[in-house]
Amino acid sequence: MSTYSVSDTTAAAAPRAALTFSHLSGSYGVGLAASLAWLAFGLSCLYWPDLGDWSRTGSLGIGAIVIAAFILFGTLSVDYLGSAGQALRKRAPWLLAFGAFVTLWEVATAKFAWLPLPFFPPPQSILEVYTDDLPKLLDSVFASIKLQLGGYIIGATVGFVTGVSIGWSQKIGYWVHPVLRFIGPLPATAWLPIAFFTFPSSWSASTFLIALATGFPVTVLTWSGVASVSSAYYDVARTLGAKPSFLVLKVAIPAALPHVFVGLFMGLGSSFAVLVVAEMIGVKAGLGWYLQWAQGWAAYANMYAALIVMSLLCSGAITLLFRTRDRLLVWQKGVVKW
Amino acid sequence: MVVQSTAEAITYPAVGAELDIEGVSHAFDIDGATLPVLDNVNLAIAPGEFVALLGPSGCGKSTLLRLVAGLEKPRSGSLREDEVRISGPHPSRVVVFQDPTLFPWRSVWDNVALGLEAQGILKTQRHRVDAVIELVGLSSFRNAYPHQLSGGMAQRVALARALVNDPKILVLDEPLGKLDSLTRIAMQAELVALWQRKGFTTLLVTHDVEEALVLANRVIVLSDRPARIKADIAIARPYPRHRGDPYLADLRKQILGLLGLEATW
Numbered sequence: 132m133s134t135y136s137v138s139d140t141t142a143a144a145a146p147r148a149a150l151t152f153s154h155l156s157g158s159y160g161v162g163l164a165a166s167l168a169w170l171a172f173g174l175s176c177l178y179w180p181d182l183g184d185w186s187r188t189g190s191l192g193i194g195a196i197v198i199a200a201f202i203l204f205g206t207l208s209v210d211y212l213g214s215a216g217q218a219l220r221k222r223a224p225w226l227l228a229f230g231a232f233v234t235l236w237e238v239a240t241a242k243f244a245w246l247p248l249p250f251f252p253p254p255q256s257i258l259e260v261y262t263d264d265l266p267k268l269l270d271s272v273f274a275s276i277k278l279q280l281g282g283y284i285i286g287a288t289v290g291f292v293t294g295v296s297i298g299w300s301q302k303i304g305y306w307v308h309p310v311l312r313f314i315g316p317l318p319a320t321a322w323l324p325i326a327f328f329t330f331p332s333s334w335s336a337s338t339f340l341i342a343l344a345t346g347f348p349v350t351v352l353t354w355s356g357v358a359s360v361s362s363a364y365y366d367v368a369r370t371l372g373a374k375p376s377f378l379v380l381k382v383a384i385p386a387a388l389p390h391v392f393v394g395l396f397m398g399l400g401s402s403f404a405v406l407v408v409a410e411m412i413g414v415k416a417g418l419g420w421y422l423q424w425a426q427g428w429a430a431y432a433n434m435y436a437a438l439i440v441m442s443l444l445c446s447g448a449i450t451l452l453f454r455t456r457d458r459l460l461v462w463q464k465g466v467v468k469w
Numbered sequence: 470m471v472v473q474s475t476a477e478a479i480t481y482p483a484v485g486a487e488l489d490i491e492g493v494s495h496a497f498d499i500d501g502a503t504l505p506v507l508d509n510v511n512l513a514i515a516p517g518e519f520v521a522l523l524g525p526s527g528c529g530k531s532t533l534l535r536l537v538a539g540l541e542k543p544r545s546g547s548l549r550e551d552e553v554r555i556s557g558p559h560p561s562r563v564v565v566f567q568d569p570t571l572f573p574w575r576s577v578w579d580n581v582a583l584g585l586e587a588q589g590i591l592k593t594q595r596h597r598v599d600a601v602i603e604l605v606g607l608s609s610f611r612n613a614y615p616h617q618l619s620g621g622m623a624q625r626v627a628l629a630r631a632l633v634n635d636p637k638i639l640v641l642d643e644p645l646g647k648l649d650s651l652t653r654i655a656m657q658a659e660l661v662a663l664w665q666r667k668g669f670t671t672l673l674v675t676h677d678v679e680e681a682l683v684l685a686n687r688v689i690v691l692s693d694r695p696a697r698i699k700a701d702i703a704i705a706r707p708y709p710r711h712r713g714d715p716y717l718a719d720l721r722k723q724i725l726g727l728l729g730l731e732a733t734w
Contacts, residue, residue: 363570370538371584371634372560381586385574462574462614 161223162206168230169199175234179242187255202226252432260436274416279406282341287395290346294353299379319344319405327413337409344405345398356390357383392456399452403445485517485670486551486637493546495532506532508695519664519671521681524691530674534642538564560584563631567643569623571615577626578611584634601633621652641673657683661708678724682717683710690727700727
C-alpha cells in the first residue's frame with residue numbers, strides 16, 4: 132500500500148519538477164505547429180480556386196481555421212485546462228500529422244489535381260456527402276448495425292453454449308465435434324449462394340451467415356477454454372460441496388472466460404467480412420450496399436465517406452467488446468489495451 | 470468473533486471426527502501397466518488428533534489424502550468417517566492443497582465464501598466468512614484478487630476457505646511446502662493455534678520431518694511406493710514446541726533413519 136502512495140506522489144511531482152524551458156518549448160512547439168498545420172489547411176481551401184464543382188470548400192476552410200484557433204488556445208492555456216489540456220498535449224503530434232495530411236490531400240486533389248480527380252476526391256466532397264447524403268448514409272448505418280448485431284448475438288450465444296457443452300460433456304462432444312470439424316473451417320461466405328435461395332429472405336440468410344462466421348471461433352475457443360480448466364479447481368470445489376451445476380456455472384465458465392473473449396474477438400472480425408459481402412451481394416440496405424451503389428454511380432466521394440464510417444463502426448464495436456472484457460476480467464493481470 | 474469461537478471450542482471440545490482407514494490398497498493404470506501406490510494401509514485416527522504422514526517423495530501420501538477427501542475411491546478396503554463410509558467429497562472433510570488454488574476471478578472474500586455458496590447456505594451465513602477472514606488476519610485484503618497476494622497470504626486464504634465450512638477433518642496436503650522458511654514457521658504456529666482452538670481432526674502430509682514433529686501429536690512414517698505404514702510414533706510433548714527440544718531432535722534422527730537417511734545425519 133505504502134509503495135503505491137510513494138509512487139503516486141513522485142508521479143505527481145515529476146511534471147512540476149520537469150517544467151524546464153526546453154520541455155516547455157517542446158510541448159508548446161508541437162501544439163503551435165499543429166495549429167499552423169490546420170491554419171494552412173484552411174487557407175489552402177480558401178486561397179486557390181477549386182478545379183471542380185464542390186459546394187463545401189468555403190465552410191471546410193473556415194472550419195479548419197476554427198480548429199486551428201482551438202488548438203492554439205488549448206496549447207497556450209494547457210496548464211489551466213486540467214485533464215483536457217493534458218489530453219490535447221498528448222495528441223498534439225497526431226493533430227500536427229493529420230493537419231499536414233489533409234493539407235496535402237486538399238492541395239493534391241482539389242487545387243492542382245496531382246492525383247487523378249474522380250478517383251481521389253478532395254476532403255470537401257467527403258464533407259459534402261456527410262451533409263447532403265446524410266439520411267441515406269444513416270439508414271445504411273442502422274441497417275448494418277441491425278443485421279450485424281442480430282447475427283452476432285445469435286452466433287455468439289449458440290457458439291458459447293455449444294462450446295461449453297462439448298467442453299463439458301464427452302457425449303455431446305462425440306456428436307458435435309465431427310460436425311464442427313466439417314462445417315467450421317468453411318468460410319461463411321461460401322454459403323452465400325445456397326443461403327440466399329434456401330432462406331425466405333435475404334435478411335434471414337445474412338443473419339444466418341453472420342451467426343455462422345461468429346459461432347465457429349466462439350465455439351472452438353470456449354470449448355478449449357473449458358477443456359483447459361485445471362482439474363485442481365474442480366477438486367477444490369468438489370471437496371467444498373459443489374454440485375455439477377456449480378462446477379459448470381461457477382468454475383468452468385469463469386475460468387474459460389478469457390478464451391471466450393478471444394473467440395468473441397475473432398468472431399467479430401470474420402463477421403464484419405461476411406456482413407459487407409452479404410450486403411454487397413444480396414441485402415438491399417446497409418453500408419456494404421451503399422458502397423456498391425456508390426460504385427455503380429461512380430460516386431467515389433460517397434465510397435470514401437462510407438468506408439470511413441464503416442471503419443469507425445468496426446473499431447467502435449471492438450472497443451466496446453474490449454471494454455466489456457476489461458470489466459469482466461478485472462482479475463486478470465496485464466490484459467492488452469485496445 | 471474470535472472470542473465466540475474460543476467459547477465454542479470450550480463447550481464442544483471434540484468437534485473432530487474419527488477416521489478409520491481399513492485395509493486400503495490403491496493403484497493407478499498407466500499406459501496399460503498397473504502401478505500399486507498403497508498397500509494394505511490400516512490407520513485409526515481418534516477425534517481431534519493431529520496426525521502427520523511422512524514418507525519419501527512419490528510414495529502415495531497424497532493419494533491417501535485424495536481417498537480420505539473422497540475425490541477417488543480405493544481399489545480395496547474402506548475409509549470411514551465417524552463410522553460412515555466415505556463415498557465422495559463432503560465439506561466435513563476439506564482439503565488444503567500445496568498450491569493454494571484460489572479461483573483467480575474471485576476476490577478473497579468470494580474465494581472464502583466458495584464452500585458456503587456451493588452448499589447454498591451463503592445468504593444466511595455471511596458472518597462466518599467475515600469471521601474466518603478475520604481469524605486468518607486478512608480483513609484488509611477481503612476485496613483483493615489472488616494475483617495481488619503473496620504466497621503466504623494466498624495459503625492463508627486457502628486455509629480460511631477450508632475452515633469456513635467448520636470441517637470435522639482438515640486434510641492438509643503439504644500446505645506450507647512452497648512458502649519461504651520464515652512464513653512457514655509463522656504459519657506452523659498459526660496452524661497449531663487454530664487446531665487447538667477448533668478441535669478438528671487433522672491429517673497433514675509433509676516431507677519436512679521437523680514440521681511433522683513441531684505440529685503433530687502422532688507421526689506415521691510410510692514406506693516407499695507402494696506405501697505401507699512403517700512406523701507409528703506418538704509425540705507426547707506440550708505445545709508450543711521448541712525446535713531445539715532434544716527429545717524432538719532424537720525423534721528426528723530416528724525418523725530420518727526410517728526414511729533411509731541416517732548416514733547423512
